[in-house]
Amino acid sequence: MTAARLIINEIKGYHRFLKFLMVLVGLGALASLVRFIFGLGVTTNLNDTYPWGLWVSFDVVTAVPLAAGAFTLGAITHCFHIKKLEPLVRPAIVTGFLGYSLVSVGLLLDLGQPQRCWHTMVFWNPHSPMFEVSMCIMAYTTVLFLEFLSPVCEKLGYYLPLRVLRTLEMPLVVAAAAISTLHQSSLGTFFLIAVDKLHSLWYNPLLPLLFWISAIFSGLSIIILEATMTHKWLGQEDESELLETLARIIPWVIGVYILVKAYALFFLSEGPFFDRPRMLVLFGIEVLAGVFVPFFMFMQKKVRNNNRLRAIAAGLVIFGLVVNRFNVSMYGMIHEGAPYVPSLLETLVTIGIIAAEILFFVLIAKYFPIFEHHPETVDYSLPDKFRKVEKHGSVAAGA
Amino acid sequence: MSGDIKDFNKTGAFLIDMTKCTGCRGCQVACKQWNQLKAENTTFFNGEGYQNPPAMSEYTFTRIKFRDYQKNGQNEFAFYKEMCMHCNDPACASVCPVGAFKKTAEGPVIYDTKRCIGCRFCMVACPFGVPKYEWSKAFPLVKKCTGCYSRIKNGHKPACATACPSAITYGPRAEMLKEAERRIAARPDRYLKKIYGKEEAGGTSVIYLTALPFDELGFKPVTKRPLPSYTWQALRLVPGIFLTVGGSLSLLSWFTHRKDRLKKEEEQRTQSRKHSDQNQEKTE
Structure with missing residues (x-):
């Protein structure tokens, strides 16, 4: 059998849902091809009034905090040394690595001159939040790639790189947290320049801080949601006990977020809050359903100990985050005239990107040891290629 | 600029x-x-x-x-x-x-x-x-x-x-x-x-x-x-934040890992002491 036939047979054995995801990814790829042949104007509903649309609002501004689980959990597990959370770290890193890779894909599609993306590395402008974010995303994707190499090397039995990666583990965790802090907050700095454009319900000088804090609790919520789903549908181990620990941390972070947001809203915001009913409704949905309800849910032991309720609360946090990022980057921008609605092709690309994230995650989980991770069982010793030592410890017969 | x-x-x-x-x-x-x-x-x-x-x-x-x-x-x-x-x-x-x-x-x-x-x-x-x-x-x-x-x-x-x-x-x-x-x-x-x-x-x-x-x-x-002053008031903090977060997390992990290591060493010591005690008992 040829290699191609092997692969086809392998794919034939996949679950129907995976095949469906593959179709979605294919459609997204075709739609993005249209962008390169016919241009952004044809593919998207963007125009001079709405230069940023779905691809920036979702694929970049929302996807980055959704991939924040890797750095938060890494810091909690390794720096604060809550070792029992270790089994959750690898899936989070895989999600993060996939998330950031797809953010880069989304960014490249959205750029007018994607072939010049390396310009950010040559023509520095430290006054630009976009410069900062793009540098950070490049650096952090590299860090995540290195962290992701561990399961790959384990699978393939590359021992030397494994030992190198092992020594790099802590520096990488610290670098991940520092770099993520910078770019998660700098995504908020993007919108500080929109002084007279972004509605005062969202515009305040603490926007970067709010973006960072919300990235932390959303990252943790994504891990809860993901672990619950992989337990339910991928038949992985039940990590409820660990998720309860995470669920105990989340309300503290949300609490700080609420305090900072209230302070920013009442003391630092300028301009009217109640002039546009549409904005008020969006703000209400974001804050009530996405912040306060999950906050009170996570405060209750009953919710934290119940798999279903815990997942629902985490889902609400994610929902609130998505609404918040869309409010800041799209709906809250005040423009006259017709509102922006993403085109079919734009939507297909974004759906393709989401589908790719899930598809690749399932496939990686299928082929690499990301769940059965017990660091103490991994053999980091160099194999004896020259057979100098027998398995039982005695010197080989040839000597 | x-x-x-x-x-x-x-x-x-x-x-x-x-x-x-x-x-x-x-x-x-x-x-x-x-x-x-x-x-x-x-x-x-x-x-x-x-x-x-x-x-x-x-x-x-x-x-x-x-x-x-x-x-x-x-x-x-x-x-x-x-x-x-x-x-x-x-x-x-x-x-x-x-x-x-x-x-x-x-x-x-x-x-x-x-x-x-x-x-x-x-x-x-x-x-x-x-x-x-x-x-x-x-x-x-x-x-x-x-x-x-x-x-x-x-x-x-x-x-x-x-x-x-x-x-x-x-x-x-x-x-x-x-x-x-x-x-x-x-x-x-x-x-x-x-x-x-x-x-x-x-x-x-x-x-x-x-x-x-x-x-x-x-x-x-x-x-x-x-x-530009609106974004710069946040961006100027970037190097400081990078060093603060990186530094404090490094320090924190050094402390927590040291504590862990000391605990392990202590356990090993007590274990080896027990072991030697047992050996002594045996020889006696």
């Missing part, structure tokens, strides 16, 4: 006296000619009023907006010339990740087509909505008024200022401001007692005099603070 220009008195500036504008749109034509911009298909009254084309675009860098109003029972026109304001401290230049925009010492804010990566942050940042995009192209670039930098460098005035028969004066910014103040003082009944562009967005190289309130003509209400 405005870089090392500290004195904006000598940068070239447009003084546009809207009360003297006749709405001939010679400036629009001159702009298209000098910049070799395509004509746009237009129809009357497809926008807010008489103005054409309906908006600035990749083909239209400047445009006269018409506003009809009544004065002493008579229909009158008021005008507003839309164009790049060539800010002293431009938002577009500060947000551009590759520094494609530059405020020149001569006055114009210029754009380097060879650097641009097409992220459109300049369009989001500009408080006046000036940069436009080549939406029809597969690999689009940004388009905006160049301030006729190529003409100015060779000692000419900008194309629109040259074509305008009545309203546009071009010269050093300080002189233009002085002239504007002189005109307001000389004919207080004719002018609104405010100079748009003197302080808007931290000061611009295009300054306006009008008879009608600015917002009625379509001028955007804009902050007086230079826009």
Whole structure:
């Protein structure tokens, strides 16, 4: 059998849902091809009034905090040394690595001159939040790639790189947290320049801080949601006990977020809050359903100990985050005239990107040891290629 | 970025006296000619009023907006010339990740087509909505008024200022401001007692005099603070935050790991002591 036939047979054995995801990814790829042949104007509903649309609002501004689980959990597990959370770290890193890779894909599609993306590395402008974010995303994707190499090397039995990666583990965790802090907050700095454009319900000088804090609790919520789903549908181990620990941390972070947001809203915001009913409704949905309800849910032991309720609360946090990022980057921008609605092709690309994230995650989980991770069982010793030592410890017969 | 220009008195500036504008749109034509911009298909009254084309675009860098109003029972026109304001401290230049925009010492804010990566942050940042995009192209670039930098460098005035028969004066910014103040003082009944562009967005190289309130003509209400300062107040903290987070997490993990190591060593010691005790018991 040829290699191609092997692969086809392998794919034939996949679950129907995976095949469906593959179709979605294919459609997204075709739609993005249209962008390169016919241009952004044809593919998207963007125009001079709405230069940023779905691809920036979702694929970049929302996807980055959704991939924040890797750095938060890494810091909690390794720096604060809550070792029992270790089994959750690898899936989070895989999600993060996939998330950031797809953010880069989304960014490249959205750029007018994607072939010049390396310009950010040559023509520095430290006054630009976009410069900062793009540098950070490049650096952090590299860090995540290195962290992701561990399961790959384990699978393939590359021992030397494994030992190198092992020594790099802590520096990488610290670098991940520092770099993520910078770019998660700098995504908020993007919108500080929109002084007279972004509605005062969202515009305040603490926007970067709010973006960072919300990235932390959303990252943790994504891990809860993901672990619950992989337990339910991928038949992985039940990590409820660990998720309860995470669920105990989340309300503290949300609490700080609420305090900072209230302070920013009442003391630092300028301009009217109640002039546009549409904005008020969006703000209400974001804050009530996405912040306060999950906050009170996570405060209750009953919710934290119940798999279903815990997942629902985490889902609400994610929902609130998505609404918040869309409010800041799209709906809250005040423009006259017709509102922006993403085109079919734009939507297909974004759906393709989401589908790719899930598809690749399932496939990686299928082929690499990301769940059965017990660091103490991994053999980091160099194999004896020259057979100098027998398995039982005695010197080989040839000597 | 405005870089090392500290004195904006000598940068070239447009003084546009809207009360003297006749709405001939010679400036629009001159702009298209000098910049070799395509004509746009237009129809009357497809926008807010008489103005054409309906908006600035990749083909239209400047445009006269018409506003009809009544004065002493008579229909009158008021005008507003839309164009790049060539800010002293431009938002577009500060947000551009590759520094494609530059405020020149001569006055114009210029754009380097060879650097641009097409992220459109300049369009989001500009408080006046000036940069436009080549939406029809597969690999689009940004388009905006160049301030006729190529003409100015060779000692000419900008194309629109040259074509305008009545309203546009071009010269050093300080002189233009002085002239504007002189005109307001000389004919207080004719002018609104405010100079748009003197302080808007931290000061611009295009300054306006009008008879009608600015917002009625379509001028955007804009902050007086230079826009880059809004993002810089957060961005300047970046190196500090990086070192603080990195440093404190390193310290924290050093402590927690040390505690762990000591605990393990302690366990090992007690275990080996037990072991040796047992051995002793055995030998005894």
